[in-house]
Amino acid sequence: xxxxCIVSYDGxxxxxxxxxxxxxxxxxxxxxxxxxxxxxDIKIYAxxxxxxxxxxxxxxxxxxxxxxxxxxxxxxxxxLPKDIYILSMExxxxxxxxxxxxxxxxxxxxINDGDYDPLMVNYCCQTNRKLDIAxxxxxxxxxxxxxxxxSFNATKKAEVENQVRTIYRxxxxxxxxxxxxxxxxxxFLRYMVRILSQCLIEAALGNLTEKQLTxxxxxxDKRACHYNGQPQGxxxxxxxxxxxxxxxxxxx
Amino acid sequence: xxxxCIVSYDGxxxxxxxxxxxxxxxxxxxxxxxxxxxxxDIKIYAxxxxxxxxxxxxxxxxxxxxxxxxxxxxxxxxxLPKDIYILSMExxxxxxxxxxxxxxxxxxxxINDGDYDPLMVNYCCQTNRKLDIAxxxxxxxxxxxxxxxxSFNATKKAEVENQVRTIYRxxxxxxxxxxxxxxxxxxFLRYMVRILSQCLIEAALGNLTEKQLTxxxxxxDKRACHYNGQPQGxxxxxxxxxxxxxxxxxxx
Numbered sequence: 001x002x003x004x005c006i007v008s009y010d011g012x013x014x015x016x017x018x019x020x021x022x023x024x025x026x027x028x029x030x031x032x033x034x035x036x037x038x039x040x041d042i043k044i045y046a047x048x049x050x051x052x053x054x055x056x057x058x059x060x061x062x063x064x065x066x067x068x069x070x071x072x073x074x075x076x077x078x079x080l081p082k083d084i085y086i087l088s089m090e091x092x093x094x095x096x097x098x099x100x101x102x103x104x105x106x107x108x109x110x111i112n113d114g115d116y117d118p119l120m121v122n123y124c125c126q127t128n129r130k131l132d133i134a135x136x137x138x139x140x141x142x143x144x145x146x147x148x149x150x151s152f153n154a155t156k157k158a159e160v161e162n163q164v165r166t167i168y169r170x171x172x173x174x175x176x177x178x179x180x181x182x183x184x185x186x187x188f189l190r191y192m193v194r195i196l197s198q199c200l201i202e203a204a205l206g207n208l209t210e211k212q213l214t215x216x217x218x219x220x221d222k223r224a225c226h227y228n229g230q231p232q233g234x235x236x237x238x239x240x241x242x243x244x245x246x247x248x249x250x251x252x
Numbered sequence: 253x254x255x256x257c258i259v260s261y262d263g264x265x266x267x268x269x270x271x272x273x274x275x276x277x278x279x280x281x282x283x284x285x286x287x288x289x290x291x292x293d294i295k296i297y298a299x300x301x302x303x304x305x306x307x308x309x310x311x312x313x314x315x316x317x318x319x320x321x322x323x324x325x326x327x328x329x330x331x332l333p334k335d336i337y338i339l340s341m342e343x344x345x346x347x348x349x350x351x352x353x354x355x356x357x358x359x360x361x362x363i364n365d366g367d368y369d370p371l372m373v374n375y376c377c378q379t380n381r382k383l384d385i386a387x388x389x390x391x392x393x394x395x396x397x398x399x400x401x402x403s404f405n406a407t408k409k410a411e412v413e414n415q416v417r418t419i420y421r422x423x424x425x426x427x428x429x430x431x432x433x434x435x436x437x438x439x440f441l442r443y444m445v446r447i448l449s450q451c452l453i454e455a456a457l458g459n460l461t462e463k464q465l466t467x468x469x470x471x472x473d474k475r476a477c478h479y480n481g482q483p484q485g486x487x488x489x490x491x492x493x494x495x496x497x498x499x500x501x502x503x504x
Contacts (some may be wrong), residue, residue, distance in 0.1 A: 010371045077368075085370040118337040118377070119262045119307060197258060 002064050003072070004092040005044075006056045010083040011231075012122040017049040017059070025083065026105040030061070030211035033079035038067055047098045047105070047239040051191075053122070053231035058106070058238040059086075062098045090175040098239070104168065107183045109197040109229065114177025125233035131204035133172045133179055140170040140181070142213050143196055150198055151216050151224035153189035153194070155175070163189060165218075168244045172200070179194065182237075185242060202227055253317050255324070257296075260309045262335040263483075264374040269301040269311070278302070278336065282313070285331035287376060291317055299491040303443075305374070305483035310339075310358070314350040322381045340375035343464055349408040350491070356420065358490040359435045361449040361481065366429025376430065377449070377485035382473070385431055391455040392422040392433070394465050402432045403468050403476040404448055405441035415472075420496045424452070426488040434489075436496060446481035454479055 007030070016022035028043060046061040069075055073089040080086070095101075102204075110124035113131045121124065143152075146166040153163065154172045167185040181197055199216075202208040216224045222243075259282070267275035271283075279296060279355065286294045290432035298313040321327055325341040330340070347353075365383045394403075398418040405415065419437040426432075433449055451468075454460040469478045 008370050010373070040457070057371070083370045084374045085368050086365065115339065116337050118260050118335045119309070121262070121334045 001066060001068070002062055002092050002094050004060060004062050004091055004098065005073075005089045006087045007059050007061065008087055009055065009059070010122075011050060011053050011055045011082060014052065016052045016054065017046055024057075025060060029081065029084060030076075033076055034063070034065075037069065037072075037075050038065055038081045040198055045098050047102050048188075048236075050234075051231050051235055054234045054236070056236040058096045059236050060102070060198045060239040062092065062096060072108070078137075087134055096241075101241050102239050103242055104184055104186050104240050104244045105188060105236065106186065106240070107193045108237050109183070110233045110235070111179040111181070111192065111197070112177050113179060117177075122232050125201075125230040127201060129205060131179060131201060133174050133204070136179075136200040136204050137170075138183070138207075139171060139173040139200055139210060139213060140196075140206050142210070142217060143167050143170060148220045149189060149192060149217075150220040150222060152199070153188040153192040154195075154222075154228075159224075160189065163224045165189065165192075186244070190234060191228055194231065194234055195225060195227055197233070198227035198229035199225065201229070253320070254314055254344050254348055255341055256312065256314050256348060256350065257302075257325075257341045258339045259311050259313065260337050260339055261307065261311070262374075263302060263305050263307045265335060266304065266474065268304045268306065271300055278311075281333065281336060282328075286329055288331045289324075289327050290317055292471050294404075297350050298428060298489075299354050299441075302452050302486075302488055303483050306486045306488070307375070308488040311488050312350045312354070312491040314344065314348060325377070333370055338489070348493075353493050354491050356436055356492050356496045357440060357488065358492070359360065359440065359445045360487040360489050361433045361436060361445055362428050362434070362485045362487070363431040363433070363449070365431060369429075374484050377453075377482040379453060379457075383431060383453060385426050386458070388431075388433070388452040388456045389422075389424040391452055391460075391462060391465060392424060392448075393417050394462070394469060395422060399469060400472045401441060401444060401469075402472040402474065404451070405444040406447075406474075406480075407441040408476075412441065416443065443480055446483065446486055447477060447479055449483035449485070451477065451480035453481070 009026055014026050017026045019025050019028045021109045030044055042063050044061045044063045050056055071088050077086050112120055112124045112126045116126055144167055150163045164230055165187045169184045171182040183193055260279055267280050271277050271280045283296055294315050294317055296313045297317045302308055324339050329338050364372055364378045366375045368378055386400045396419050400416045402415045417437055417439045421436040423434040435445055
């Protein structure tokens with residue numbers, strides 16, 4: 001039996017999703033909790049890795065398990081630490097794959113542009129300077145559509161040769177001092193959301209013109225852009241297994 | 253020269269405001285940072301203690317220091333860890349006292365009554381059951397005004413004999429799954445806001461009638477109420493040095 005799980009986690013205490021020697025990872029923590037219930041080693045497969053300090057409200061993973069449990073999700077949550085929580089668990093077809101079946105992903109990037117907030121250290125990027133979100137929204141249009149995002153990610157060409165991805169939609173919203181940039185796209189490469197977000201911040205601060213940003217994109221060159229946003233502001237919100245039609249309306 | 257400071261902090265990593273042997277406290281952390289700048293021992297005096305895990309967005313403390321600095325606040329912030337931040341620092345009259353000059357305080361208590369949220373573990377109380385805020389608001393009226401709050405706090409009578417306090421206003425607001433209870437009063441005893449908040453939660457869950465809550469208050473007896481809310485939901489929002497006239501409108 002294959003299970004699909006949606007999981008929410010606070011990435012603060014972890015070295016990211018993927019298992020790493022000597023470091024605490026989300027994957028390892030969930031696999032260890034699963035082992036306590038199932039009494040055998042089970043490997044879980046995520047829709048993609050999240051980096052150290054990055055959060056998730058809708059990461060998806062799957063695993064295979066032949067045993068049955070009355071309330072598997074509740075049992076698993078009871079073995080997990082407080083900062084990881086399985087929101088849903090359901091049996092799926094054997095050919096479902098959390099990564100390869102995914103149609104699009106939704107990421108949010110949070111920025112506090114008001115006074116420095118010591119309570120948000122691990123939950124947003126803090127600029128200490130006010131940002132013009134109308135400008136950010138205007139610049140974000142450069143990224144919309146199908147583009148080669150080679151300039152705006154850290155995945156090596158040797159690893160993933162084709163770096164063409166489609167971004168369906170970007171929303172920039174403000175709630176008080178908190179700015180939320182929401183991205184919907186068919187795939188995001190390493191650091192891509194953080195790099196795009198930092199470009200929009202730099203644009204809002206007047207450090208980057210529309211022409212410069214367009215040239216960076218067109219360069220298709222890893223050396224074109226040196227910006228990268230802090231991981232703490234990044235949230236994997238949803239992995240969708242239905243084609244993108246109309247973007248879900250992001251709510252505050 | 254006497255200085256008044258307003259400080260914001262994330263209480264998660266601390267054993268509370270007050271210095272304690274062998275434990276990391278907010279007071280100690282700020283005093284150590286001050287010492288690095290002023291090069292002498294300086295004692296700071298807060299408007300009141302906050303307990304372990306409790307947060308502040310407007311705690312006030314004062315201290316005396318004869319040295320002058322170009323940007324004292326910036327210098328102090330540069331020596332503080334990321335989870336403590338001095339919002340303002342200003343010279344005040346020598347007879348100003350953060351505790352004895354205070355007129356009223358504003359505390360917020362945050363409750364998530366939706367799905368368990370692993371990202372909010374340290375920042376709110378989580379009930380896992382929906383609460384009727386109209387009921388909470390109705391019950392909160394019992395606490396408004398001048399009352400002997402002996403039944404609803406953990407301060408010993410031997411320590412503070414007079415446990416009469418005035419609550420000017422209580423607001424209960426919802427934003428999605430997050431409920432915020434705001435308290436404005438001339439003084440709050442140990443655990444008082446947490447106990448009152450848990451009473452309102454129990455009332456909303458149907459575990460407490462209006463008659464029972466009124467009887468608890470009238471009992472003026474430490475044994476009358478056994479409820480206490482989690483510290484993580486509590487925020488000291490403001491200490492006011494002007495008499496309470498019209499409550500500041502709490503914003504979401």
